[in-house]
Amino acid sequence: MRKSSSLFSNISGVIAIILMGFPVYWMITTSFKPKEDILSINPTLIPRSFSLSNYTQAVTKEGFMQALLNSLIVVVFTVVISIFVALFASIAVARMKFRGKQIYIASILIVQMLPLSALLIPLYLLLSKLQLTDKLGGVVLTYIAFVLPFVIWTLRGFLINIPVELEEAGLVDGCTRPQVYRKILFPLMAPGLVATSVFAFIQAWNEFLLAYILLSSQDKATMPIWLAGFTNRFGTDWGPLMAASTLTALPVVIFFSLIQNKIATGVTAGAVKG
Numbered sequence: 001m002r003k004s005s006s007l008f009s010n011i012s013g014v015i016a017i018i019l020m021g022f023p024v025y026w027m028i029t030t031s032f033k034p035k036e037d038i039l040s041i042n043p044t045l046i047p048r049s050f051s052l053s054n055y056t057q058a059v060t061k062e063g064f065m066q067a068l069l070n071s072l073i074v075v076v077f078t079v080v081i082s083i084f085v086a087l088f089a090s091i092a093v094a095r096m097k098f099r100g101k102q103i104y105i106a107s108i109l110i111v112q113m114l115p116l117s118a119l120l121i122p123l124y125l126l127l128s129k130l131q132l133t134d135k136l137g138g139v140v141l142t143y144i145a146f147v148l149p150f151v152i153w154t155l156r157g158f159l160i161n162i163p164v165e166l167e168e169a170g171l172v173d174g175c176t177r178p179q180v181y182r183k184i185l186f187p188l189m190a191p192g193l194v195a196t197s198v199f200a201f202i203q204a205w206n207e208f209l210l211a212y213i214l215l216s217s218q219d220k221a222t223m224p225i226w227l228a229g230f231t232n233r234f235g236t237d238w239g240p241l242m243a244a245s246t247l248t249a250l251p252v253v254i255f256f257s258l259i260q261n262k263i264a265t266g267v268t269a270g271a272v273k274g
Contacts, residue, residue: 024249031055031243038238054243061240066219067226071205072251074136074222078143078204079197082151085144087193090155091181095164108149116146120213127214134216142210147200154199158192159185202252223248 030038032050037043058064092098093105123142124133132138162185170180186193208224215221221229227248230241 027242028246030238031246033239035239054239055247057237057240058244058247061226061229061244063218063221063226063229064244067221067223070136070220071223074139074143074211075201075204077140078147079200081140082144082147082200083193083197086148086151086155086196087189089148089152090159091185093152094156094159095167108153111146111149112153116209120209123210124213133214134220136215136220139211139214139222142214143204143207146210147203150203151196151200154196155189155192158189158196162188198256201255205252 029045029047031054032052033047034049034051034053037048093101127133127138127142130138132141166184166188167180170184171177175183206224208228211222212225212228215225227241227244230237230244
């Protein structure tokens, strides 16, 4: 019975990997195919020939470096500010008792449940009054508003799993509250901070709809908006689009690869109560 269950689990895992990985595989292989192979009525899983012309067209397309720089600016500010604010907010929610705590926790969940499309018009009108439309600062503030509840909730899960006795022992030994945070709490939260930062990074890096609505100037476009430029009234230039999509995914893959060990540790720490 156990062997049958294990076999079923393995088969299910392989099927899930294939279903999730095939679109990525198709994107990468298409990026190396020449145009005639891409438009062929008999597509092949393995390219008949490899070409770097699609990557050349993608990199030389107008606005590539500017869009990359804009995305990096938006993502870095979004992640840094969100983590900084959420760190202290999660400490307050996990460790302190205050009036309205349960309402605050419930509001965090409710904000995450709201559909983005329902908030587009109010957000645009609000930012328009504040003269923050078509500005990267307005996009950063909007991203923070959506990323922050997720980050607070996730960091709260990590904090709950850290025994409060460690902080009390530090206070008994003569540490001040800031020293307890700096020398005890923050180092123990490091894996959780890294894992949460990655998830926040991915959300901000891949977001398209808000940026598309709020940004109208070409020099303010982020990478997802720049990718949309490969589709026009004449059709879609699939080869360069797949190459550009592969290049857009690379920063996330590289970032994930560099800190994957801490991500695994952080996710495990957040899932198991200590």
